[in-house]
Amino acid sequence: xxxxxxxxxxxxxxxxxxxxxxxxxxxxxxxxxxxxxxxxxxxxxxxxxxxxxxxxxxxxxxxxxxxxxxxxxxxxxxxxxxxxxxxxxxxxxxxxxxxxxxxxxxxxxxxxxxxxxxxxxxxxxxxxxxxxxxxxxxxxxxxxxxxxxxxxxxxxxxxxxxxxxxxxxxxxxxxxxxxxxxxxxxxxxxxxxxxxxxxxxxxxxxxxxxxxxxxxxxxxxxxxxxxxxxxxxxxxxxxxxxxxxxxxxxxxxxxxxxxxxxxxxxxxxxxxxxxxxxxxxxxxxxxxxxxxxxxxxxxxxxxxxxxxxxxxxxxxxxxxxxxxxxxxxxxxxxxxxxxxxxxxxxxxxxxxxxxxxxxxxxxxxxxxxxxxxxxxxxxxxxxxxxxxxxxxxxxxxxxxxxxxxxxxxxxxxxxxxxxxxxxxxxxxxxxxxxxxxxxxxxxxxxxxxxxxxxxxxxxxxxxxxxxxxxxxxxxxxxxxxxxxxxxxxxxxxxxxxxxxxxxxxxxxxxxxxxxxxxxxxxxxxxxxxxxxxxxxxxxxxxxxxxxxxxxxxxxxxxxxxxxxxxxxxxxxxxxxxxxxxxxxxxxxxxxxxxxxxxxxxxxxxxxxxxxxxxxxxxxxxxxxxxxxxxxxxxxxxxxxxxxxxxxxxx
Numbered sequence: 014x015x016x017x018x019x020x021x022x023x024x025x026x027x028x029x030x031x032x033x034x035x036x037x038x039x040x041x042x043x044x045x046x047x048x049x050x051x052x053x054x055x056x057x058x059x060x061x062x063x064x065x066x067x068x069x070x071x072x073x074x075x076x077x078x079x080x081x082x083x084x085x086x087x088x089x090x091x092x093x094x095x096x097x098x099x100x101x102x103x104x105x106x107x108x109x110x111x112x113x114x115x116x117x118x119x120x121x122x123x124x125x126x127x128x129x130x131x132x133x134x135x136x137x138x139x140x141x142x143x144x145x146x147x148x149x150x151x152x153x154x155x156x157x158x159x160x161x162x163x164x165x166x167x168x169x170x171x172x173x174x175x176x177x178x179x180x181x182x183x184x185x186x187x188x189x190x191x192x193x194x195x196x197x198x199x200x201x202x203x204x205x206x207x208x209x210x211x212x213x214x215x216x217x218x219x220x221x222x223x224x225x226x227x228x229x230x231x232x233x234x235x236x237x238x239x240x241x242x243x244x245x246x247x248x249x250x251x252x253x254x255x256x257x258x259x260x261x262x263x264x265x266x267x268x269x270x271x272x273x274x275x276x277x278x279x280x281x282x283x284x285x286x287x288x289x290x291x292x293x294x295x296x297x298x299x300x301x302x303x304x305x306x307x308x309x310x311x312x313x314x315x316x317x318x319x320x321x322x323x324x325x326x327x328x329x330x331x332x333x334x335x336x337x338x339x340x341x342x343x344x345x346x347x348x349x350x351x352x353x354x355x356x357x358x359x360x361x362x363x364x365x366x367x368x369x370x371x372x373x374x375x376x377x378x379x380x381x382x383x384x385x386x387x388x389x390x391x392x393x394x395x396x397x398x399x400x401x402x403x404x405x406x407x408x409x410x411x412x413x414x415x416x417x418x419x420x421x422x423x424x425x426x427x428x429x430x431x432x433x434x435x436x437x438x439x440x441x442x443x444x445x446x447x448x449x450x451x452x453x454x455x456x457x458x459x460x461x462x463x464x465x466x467x468x469x470x471x472x473x474x475x476x477x478x479x480x481x482x483x484x485x486x487x488x489x490x491x492x493x494x495x496x497x498x499x500x501x502x503x504x505x506x507x508x509x510x511x512x513x514x515x516x517x518x519x520x521x522x523x524x525x526x527x528x529x530x531x532x533x534x535x536x537x538x539x540x541x542x543x544x545x546x547x548x549x550x551x552x553x554x555x556x557x558x559x560x561x562x563x564x565x566x567x568x569x570x571x572x573x574x575x576x577x578x579x580x581x582x583x584x585x586x587x588x589x590x591x592x593x594x595x596x597x598x599x600x601x602x603x604x605x606x607x608x609x610x611x612x613x614x615x616x617x618x619x620x621x622x623x624x625x626x627x628x629x630x631x632x633x634x635x636x637x638x639x640x641x642x643x644x645x646x647x648x649x650x651x652x653x654x655x656x657x658x659x660x661x662x663x
Contacts, residue, residue, distance in 0.1 A: 035089055042086045047147035049079045050139065051159040054444055058163055058213070061183050062204040063440030066499055069128070070492035072440055076135045077484035083142055084477025088470060096469070097461040099144040101454050104388045105137050108381035112341055115374055119340035122577040124491065124537045126341035129438075131488055136443040138480070143451025153410040156448065163203075164217045164245055167210055171200035171248040175303075198303050199253035204439075211249055211257025212436040215426040216449055218245040219264055220419030223272075227415045250297065253307050256433040262290045264426040272418065320364050320433065326351045327363040330372040338375030349581055349611030355645055356613070362438050366431040369438075386428070392460070393421045393453045409456035420453040494534030501526035502543050517554050523547045531572075538576035538583065545569035545586040549593065563593030581611035585620050592624060600624060618642030619652045626659060635659055 053075040057063035063072050087096060112130050120126030147153065174181055180191040183203045192201065202210040221242030225235050249257050269282025297304035310316070329351045330339045339347050345361045363369040371379045399405055400414035411417050427436060427446050436442040454460060464472070501523040508514045527544035530537060548566040552559060570587035577583060588603030604621040611617055619642045625635035636659045642652045 039086055039090050042082060042089075043146055043152070046079055046082050046086065046142065047152045047155050049075065049082070050142060050147070050448070051155050053079065053139075054441070054448065055159055055163060057444060058441040059166070059183065059203050062206075062209050062442065063444075064205060065184075066492050066496035069132075069440060070489065070496060072444075073131060073135065073488035073492060074484055076138055076444075077480040077488065079142060080138050080480035081477045081484075083146060084473045084475070084480065086146070087473030087476065096145055097463045098472075099454065099457075099460050100462045101389060101392055101457075101460050102137075102141045102144055105133075105140070105385040108378065108385050109133060109137060111378050111381050112374065115338065115341040115378060119337060119343075121340050121343050121346045121579045122538060124495075124534065124539070124576070125346070126343075127487065127491055128495070129342040131483075131491070132438070132440060132443060134483070135440070136437070136447045139444050140447040140451050143448045144455050148410075148455050150408075150410055153452070156452065157410075160217055160445075160449075161241065163213065164241065167202040167213060168244045168248040170202040171210065171251045174200040174202070175251045198306075200248065200251040202248065202252075204441075206439075207252040208254045208256060208430075208434050209436070209439050209442060211252045211254035212427060212430060212434065212439070212442045213445060214245045214249045214252070215257055215261050215264070215430060216423040216445055218242055218249065218261060219268065219422035219426060220416070221245060222265075223268070223415045223419035223422070227413065229413065250304065253303060255307055255311070256430050258294075260426045260429040262286070263429055264422050265290070267425060268418070268422055272415070319358060322353055322356055323348075323358075323360045323363055324365055324368055327365065327368040327372040331368075331375065334372075334375055336375045336377055338371070338373045338378055341373055343373050344369055346577065346579055349614055350579075352611065352613045354613045357615070357646055362435040364434060366435055366437050369435065389450060389454075390421075390424065390428070392457070393417075393424065393450065396453055396457050397421050399457070399459075405456065406458070411452065411456065417453060420449055423449055424453070490534045491537075494530040494537050494540060497526045497533070498530040498537065498540040498543055501547075505547070520547060520550045520554060524551060535572075536576060538573045538580065541569050541573035541576065542580070542583045542586050545573065545590060549586075549589055552593070560594050563590045566590035566593065579610060581607040581614065581617055584610070585617055588620065588624065592627070597624070597628060613645055615642045615645040615649050615652065618645065619649065619655065622652070622655060626655065632659060 053072060056075070057068060057072045060068040060071075063069060090096060109130075112133055116123060116126040116130050143156075147156065170183070174192070179197050182190050182192045182201075182205060185191055193205075196207055199207040200210065201207045202213075204210045204213075221238045224230060225239035225242055227235065230238075246261070249261065265286045266283055269286050270279050273279030273282050294308060298308045299305075326348055327344060330344065330347050333339075344363055345359075348360060363372065367379075367383075370382050374382065397414055397417045400412060400417045405412050411420065424446065427442075430436060436446070504514070504519055505523050508516060508519055524544070524547040527540055527547050530540040531544060534540070545566040548562060548569060551557070552562050567587060567590035570583060570590055573580070573583040574587060584603045584607035588600040588607065591597075591600035591603060601621075601624060604617070604624055607617045608621060618638055622635045622638035622642060625631045625638055628635075636656065639652050639656045639659065643649060643656065646652075
């Protein structure tokens with residue numbers, strides 16, 4: 014430690030000792046909150062973007078724990094220096110309330126809807142914490158430094174995946190995973206999906222480039238920002254995310270239009286950006302095989318095939334539920350009803366957050382969602398304009414208007430990319446965007462609303478108690494159960510696909526995990542359906558009483574159906590359980606209901622064909638059913654084997 018740093022540390026300690034005890038507690042508590050925000054963002058990002066249920070559980074505890082701490086800090090701060098409320102935090106509230114109503118009364122699968130709503134809520138909480146706490150320069154440096162480190166880590170990991178080991182995946186050494194075949198050749202960094210890495214990079218790159226070209230900055234600052242901006246763009250190229258490329262290019266064009274002092278400079282800036290972008294894409298197309306594979310289809314007019322299909326389904330869901338939508342998190346649940354013949358992918362979301370929100374929440378919910386997003390961006394643009402006119406306190410961390418413009422442009426690139434991806438469904442990206450928005454709006458004096466002490470204390474108490482209750486009673490069991498269920502189901506599906514592993518140990522372990530999941534969260538319908546599936550499989554291991562096992566599996570399937578009757582898989586589970594009890598007529602009704610809900614899903618046609626094949630007099634119907642399944646996927650090997658058995662001589 015240098016003598017100057019030691020003197021500054023000693024001065025800080027003397028200042029803290031001079032403060033009243035309550036003030037000291039607030040100072041240390043605020044530091045704990047800022048460090049917690051930074052650690053939560055970093056930890057969530059470095060764990061595959063927080064996508065896994067295990068990580069969601071830790072992130073939820075961290076976010077709501079920090080909210081509880083914030084409530085306590087609001088309570089202990091002296092009345093003479095109460096925190097005013099930044100009313101920008103109120104803009105998302107109408108959508109959050111509407112989304113909660115959709116979870117309670119419209120969602121076709123509430124356990125999925127709660128997970129989505131909790132992520133919206135955590136995004137809002139982080140935005141609120143960033144607005145109201147840690148506004149000092151040292152605090153802000155912690156948050157900014159966290160973003161810088163995450164950007165650098167993303168760049169290094171992207172380069173490692175591209176040039177050293179293309180199958181490497183974050184947390185792969187823990188779970189034995191490797192990168193999906195579909196993404197080989199593209200860098201995902203600390204995420205599992207390359208497009209998610211692009212979402213983080215496009216948030217950060219505009220600010221770096223704006224600061225690099227800001228003449229008032231010191232030369233070393235400009236060089237560092239230019240170097241970092243170059244690395245971020247380099248990693249974005251390695252991600253192979255065409256949506257990220259296009260979003261960032263459009264954002265740079267917007268930068269030229271917004272930053273120019275007159276139309277001549279704006280025109281020159283636009284032309285320069287177009288030339289640089291065109292030259293860069295030309296070089297990549299000429300000298301990079303991977304980039305050529307991503308660019309050439311666009312040049313030949315061969316655009317994305319998969320996304321338009323799943324976009325069309327989102328439009329169909331919205332068309333059938335125009336005002337209130339299909340319900341929170343309804344897209345994946347309802348997708349099978351609209352699945353086109355021959356389409357085998359299982360999209361969880363619509364790869365377009367705007368369409369996804371429209372299909373799930375209808376025009377009413379989408380209007381509230383869009384109003385909040387546009388309103389917050391409008392406030393951000395006003396913050397940029399006020400800084401440009403010099404109407405910002407010099408003590409603000411982002412007091413110069415180009416720096417604020419960089420934050421605004423990063424959010425704009427993020428918003429543009431939402432048209433082809435699902436960044437708000439990835440916890441790390443949702444939290445990062447919320448924190449960047451908070452950094453943009455936190456120093457706007459005109460947004461602050463003084464509160465009376467009684468209201469301030471009440472808000473602190475409600476925040477502390479409410480956040481802890483949500484974490485303990487809602488988020489923890491929800492994520493814990495899903496973590497147990499998902500890990501077990503993944504191993505079973507892996508065995509079904511590859512045949513590797515010990516079936517007995519896998520089945521018994523899955524049965525234990527599914528049983529534990531439904532005990533922790535009895536509202537998880539998928540866990541009940543998986544438990545029914547595992548119960549059926551145990552007959553192969555123990556050769557127990559088929560009827561008794563069938564009755565138990567039926568009860569478990571009924572619990573799943575009571576929670577989500579629109580899930581075709583749950584009807585299949587019940588149909589299998591009824592077949593085990595020698596009740597083919599009842600079982601057939603279940604299989605037909607599954608096919609009504611998912612008429613173009615090959616698996617359910619196979620189950621129905623197998624059910625019919627056990628009835629000698631209905632062999633012809635079984636053959637037609639299996640042929641229908643094979644028309645949807647001719648490579649379905651299990652169905653091919655069943656057809657061979659049906660056409661073979663007795």
